[in-house]
Amino acid sequence: MATTEEQDIGxxxxxxxxxxxxxxxxxxxxxxxxxxxxxxxxxxYRLRPLGHHSEPLERTLAYFRRLPIDQQYALKRExxxxxxxxxxxxxxxxxxxxxxxxxxxTLNEGYFGIFLRQIQDxxxx
Numbered sequence: 001m002a003t004t005e006e007q008d009i010g011x012x013x014x015x016x017x018x019x020x021x022x023x024x025x026x027x028x029x030x031x032x033x034x035x036x037x038x039x040x041x042x043x044x045y046r047l048r049p050l051g052h053h054s055e056p057l058e059r060t061l062a063y064f065r066r067l068p069i070d071q072q073y074a075l076k077r078e079x080x081x082x083x084x085x086x087x088x089x090x091x092x093x094x095x096x097x098x099x100x101x102x103x104x105x106t107l108n109e110g111y112f113g114i115f116l117r118q119i120q121d122x123x124x125x
Contacts, residue, residue, distance in 0.1 A: 026066070030063065032059065032063075033122065046115075049111040064115075068090065070087075072088065073086065074086050075111075083103065083109075085099040085102065085104075085113055
């Protein structure tokens with residue numbers, strides 16, 4: 001029977017392997033998204049941010065959804081009915097921060113703004 005120390009080492013190796021696989025998968029997904037990203041994909045999302053999409057767009061959105069919470073954006077509705085993009089820290093007690101002064105008249109415009117921002121972030125990395 002394995003000792004507690006041996007069990008801890010085994011668990012650590014599994015965790016390391018999981019992290020390694022996730023990093024590898026994430027790198028491959030990022031490469032794919034950069035390769036397929038085109039004006040047509042961006043326009044498809046602008047026209048219909050919700051609902052069924054082409055496979056390249058679905059995979060792009062899946063990649064963005066898997067980003068850590070501190071690399072994601074959300075929309076906050078203002079008192080005047082417009083929306084502003086916020087960034088969430090992912091840390092308890094740390095409030096969200098506004099990304100810019102840009103406002104969006106509709107949710108769909110806001111979703112598209114977030115999509116463009118995520119593309120910009122990905123291309124800068």
